[in-house]
Amino acid sequence: MILIVYAHPHPGRSEANRVLLDAVQDLRGVKIQSLYDRYPDFAIDAAAEQEMLESARLVVWQHPLYWYSVPALMKLWFESVLVRGWAYGRDRPALAGKDCMWVTTTGSLEDAYSPGGKHDHPFSTFVPAVEQTARFCSMNWLEPLIVHGAHVIDKAALDIYAAAYRGRLQSYLQRHG
Amino acid sequence: MAEASVLRDAIVYLGAAVVCVPILTRLGLGSVLGYLIAGCLIGPWGLGLISDVDTILHFSEFGVVLMLFLIGLELDPKRLWQMRRPVFGGGSLQMIVCGALLTGALYAIDLPWQASLAAGMALALSSTAIAVQTMSERNLLSAPVGRAGFSVLLFQDIAAIPLIALVPLLGVVENSGEPAWVSAGRAFGAIAIVIAIGEFLTPPLMRLIARSRVREIFTAFALLLVIGIAELMSLAGLSMALGAFLAGVLLASSEYRHALETDIGPFKGLLLGLFFIAVGMSIDFGLVLAQPQVLAMLVVGLLAIKTTVLALIAPRLGVAPAQRWLFAALLAQAGEFAFVVFAVAREARVLPDAWEALLTAAVALSMAATPLMVLAHESLSARRAVSKRQADDIEAEETTPVLIAGFGRYGQIVGRVLFAQGVTATVLDHDPEQIDLLRRWGFKVYYGDATRMDLLEAAGVAKARVLVVAVDTVKDSLAIVDLVRSEYPHLKIIARARNVRHWLELQERGVETVERATFESALRSARQALEALGVEPYEAREIADRFRRHNLASLRALQPHFHDEAKTVAIDKSGREELEESLRRDRETRTGSRGSEGWH
Numbered sequence: 001m002i003l004i005v006y007a008h009p010h011p012g013r014s015e016a017n018r019v020l021l022d023a024v025q026d027l028r029g030v031k032i033q034s035l036y037d038r039y040p041d042f043a044i045d046a047a048a049e050q051e052m053l054e055s056a057r058l059v060v061w062q063h064p065l066y067w068y069s070v071p072a073l074m075k076l077w078f079e080s081v082l083v084r085g086w087a088y089g090r091d092r093p094a095l096a097g098k099d100c101m102w103v104t105t106t107g108s109l110e111d112a113y114s115p116g117g118k119h120d121h122p123f124s125t126f127v128p129a130v131e132q133t134a135r136f137c138s139m140n141w142l143e144p145l146i147v148h149g150a151h152v153i154d155k156a157a158l159d160i161y162a163a164a165y166r167g168r169l170q171s172y173l174q175r176h177g
Numbered sequence: 178m179a180e181a182s183v184l185r186d187a188i189v190y191l192g193a194a195v196v197c198v199p200i201l202t203r204l205g206l207g208s209v210l211g212y213l214i215a216g217c218l219i220g221p222w223g224l225g226l227i228s229d230v231d232t233i234l235h236f237s238e239f240g241v242v243l244m245l246f247l248i249g250l251e252l253d254p255k256r257l258w259q260m261r262r263p264v265f266g267g268g269s270l271q272m273i274v275c276g277a278l279l280t281g282a283l284y285a286i287d288l289p290w291q292a293s294l295a296a297g298m299a300l301a302l303s304s305t306a307i308a309v310q311t312m313s314e315r316n317l318l319s320a321p322v323g324r325a326g327f328s329v330l331l332f333q334d335i336a337a338i339p340l341i342a343l344v345p346l347l348g349v350v351e352n353s354g355e356p357a358w359v360s361a362g363r364a365f366g367a368i369a370i371v372i373a374i375g376e377f378l379t380p381p382l383m384r385l386i387a388r389s390r391v392r393e394i395f396t397a398f399a400l401l402l403v404i405g406i407a408e409l410m411s412l413a414g415l416s417m418a419l420g421a422f423l424a425g426v427l428l429a430s431s432e433y434r435h436a437l438e439t440d441i442g443p444f445k446g447l448l449l450g451l452f453f454i455a456v457g458m459s460i461d462f463g464l465v466l467a468q469p470q471v472l473a474m475l476v477v478g479l480l481a482i483k484t485t486v487l488a489l490i491a492p493r494l495g496v497a498p499a500q501r502w503l504f505a506a507l508l509a510q511a512g513e514f515a516f517v518v519f520a521v522a523r524e525a526r527v528l529p530d531a532w533e534a535l536l537t538a539a540v541a542l543s544m545a546a547t548p549l550m551v552l553a554h555e556s557l558s559a560r561r562a563v564s565k566r567q568a569d570d571i572e573a574e575e576t577t578p579v580l581i582a583g584f585g586r587y588g589q590i591v592g593r594v595l596f597a598q599g600v601t602a603t604v605l606d607h608d609p610e611q612i613d614l615l616r617r618w619g620f621k622v623y624y625g626d627a628t629r630m631d632l633l634e635a636a637g638v639a640k641a642r643v644l645v646v647a648v649d650t651v652k653d654s655l656a657i658v659d660l661v662r663s664e665y666p667h668l669k670i671i672a673r674a675r676n677v678r679h680w681l682e683l684q685e686r687g688v689e690t691v692e693r694a695t696f697e698s699a700l701r702s703a704r705q706a707l708e709a710l711g712v713e714p715y716e717a718r719e720i721a722d723r724f725r726r727h728n729l730a731s732l733r734a735l736q737p738h739f740h741d742e743a744k745t746v747a748i749d750k751s752g753r754e755e756l757e758e759s760l761r762r763d764r765e766t767r768t769g770s771r772g773s774e775g776w777h
Contacts, residue, residue: 106776
């Protein structure tokens with residue numbers, strides 16, 4: 001089972017993320033949890049979230065990149081769901097051995113993420129905070145799917161990303177039943 | 178005409194009390210002395226306005242009965258247990274030492290031993306009425322000296338009961354021709370009935386009556402209860418006071434305790450006042466003036482013995498050395514129980530009439546001496562040291578930091594959230610059904626009208642940090658806020674507003690934390706409606722948030738003008754247009770954007 005934890009404050013206004021989600025949502029064994037739809041008041045039900053995570057094999061974190069990080073509600077989700085004694089700090093952490101895949105869309109083309117560019121740092125600089133979150137919970141870090149300049153690339157380019165996303169999840173499902 | 182004379186007597190009593198009591202309290206001498214002097218003035222030896230003293234004395238003894246009922250109510254076994262050391266340790270020490278010395282002294286001046294014992298023990302009792310009032314007038318009740326004093330008085334109140342009951346045994350018991358087992362059986366029967374009434378009959382009955390919501394019927398029932406029990410006891414040949422006390426104890430842990438207290442309180446106050454007036458009237462000045470030396474000796478001896486003993490045992494009760502003489506002065510007088518014991522003793526032929534008159538006069542004079550002694554102590558110690566004030570430590574009573582006035586659906590939710598966090602709020606409500614439910618949850622519930630200061634105080638408003646005002650009517654809510662604001666400005670008030678006007682009224686009174694009862698839930702419904710129309714949940718929330726912000730801002734703008742109806746309407750209208758405008762603007766900018774700020 002694949003759980004996509006999706007965080008977009010206004011899912012309806014997203015273009016890239018919606019195309020990506022549309023590409024995978026009909027796959028059997030994929031469940032999408034849209035955090036902003038589920039918890040508009042930020043009152044996250046940690047126990048329910050943990051239960052969902054426990055039954056997943058692959059956890060996908062999908063969101064637009066805000067201020068080089070996850071949206072506020074997903075950050076809160078990290079803080080209230082991935083807690084000590086459950087996600088870490090015990091003999092057998094709940095997520096140990098599960099796989100984690102990061103899917104994010106940025107508002108800049110890749111060259112903006114380079115020394116001297118708009119963001120002055122390569123994109124890889126911003127990965128470790130998320131990657132280490134997964135690793136700290138003893139999850140395996142899969143190759144992330146990063147869609148740069150999601151609002152400027154054309155539909156065809158976006159479709160390629162979407163197809164790649166679908167392909168990866170599909171083969172994961174085939175491999176793990 | 179009988180009615181005319183009753184009314185005339187009432188005018189005399191009330192008039193004398195109204196004149197004397199305020200003057201005496203103004204002078205710092207306390208109300209009891211005021212009543213006594215009023216009695217002396219209007220009695221046979223004064224202006225002679227009242228002649229039928231014995232009837233009045235007898236009638237007004239009912240004030241003592243009511244007082245004992247209230248003392249019983251105060252005697253919550255749990256509280257008594259917490260105070261057991263000072264009450265039973267210190268109290269009994271004081272009683273035994275004072276009683277023994279006084280008995281010895283009276284025996285030495287030629288009283289029969291039975292009379293010496295009865296009078297000696299009676300004189301060892303202090304006057305709760307005078308001492309507590311003097312202490313509260315000086316804000317001493319929560320200071321160590323006040324608490325020690327209160328413990329001693331509490332023990333005396335308890336000790337007075339068996340004393341009153343046992344004094345007749347010292348006398349020549351008239352044989353009524355009835356075998357002892359019959360009278361004993363009757364006594365036990367009466368006590369059993371009192372227990373049955375207090376334990377089983379009264380609580381459901383009170384609930385039923387409270388449900389009728391006719392306030393004065395509850396008061397009538399409370400009086401009926403006490404008078405009925407007193408009558409039952411006197412039929413069985415027992416002390417009325419004992420019965421009332423027993424009934425009080427039985428009801429001490431009931432949820433209606435405070436309602437009973439506030440209802441019976443005024444009657445007790447008036448009847449006790451009448452009792453003191455009657456005592457003042459009954460002082461036989463002829464007898465007293467015939468033996469001025471004996472009377473002087475009695476008063477001085479009584480005060481000397483008790484003051485010395487009290488000052489000596491004060492340190493054992495946790496009274497600071499500097500305050501031991503204050504403690505002694507507060508409790509050195511003999512009390513109202515002495516009058517009762519003397520009356521019982523005379524009837525049982527334990528105490529000769531002449532001695533009763535002298536002793537009664539001595540007690541009255543010792544009471545009169547209390548404020549003078551306290552004043553003397555104050556001026557002496559003021560001269561001695563400017564001020565070595567010790568901190569008043571707050572009494573660690575079982576009060577909760579949160580009071581909830583009104584426990585309907587609204588107050589309940591507040592209370593339950595707090596409860597889940599281990600904060601058991603004290604609840605004031607006048608709905609008996611709620612009370613049952615709450616007690617099952619373990620809440621501390623005071624039944625009654627939360628707009629009454631005495632009930633709020635009984636519930637511990639003085640020590641609370643937060644008051645949640647969730648009563649149903651706007652009128653009550655504002656009344657509570659007004660009451661509490663002026664007396665307890667430190668208290669944080671969290672109020673529920675029924676409507677915009679109420680909200681504005683509360684804001685005007687400086688209550689910052691006001692929630693409109695329906696506003697938040699209405700916003701939620703609005704969000705759900707938006708969602709049903711296809712608006713995303715988070716966006717619906719943002720819309721509601723904006724609406725709330727705007728709404729509060731326009732309410733605040735309304736604040737200075739809300740007494741002006743026309744302007745209110747105008748502002749309200751312009752506010753609505755402004756909101757529409759801002760919502761429209763917002764929507765335009767939103768649909769133009771592709772995501773949130775900070776998407777890089």
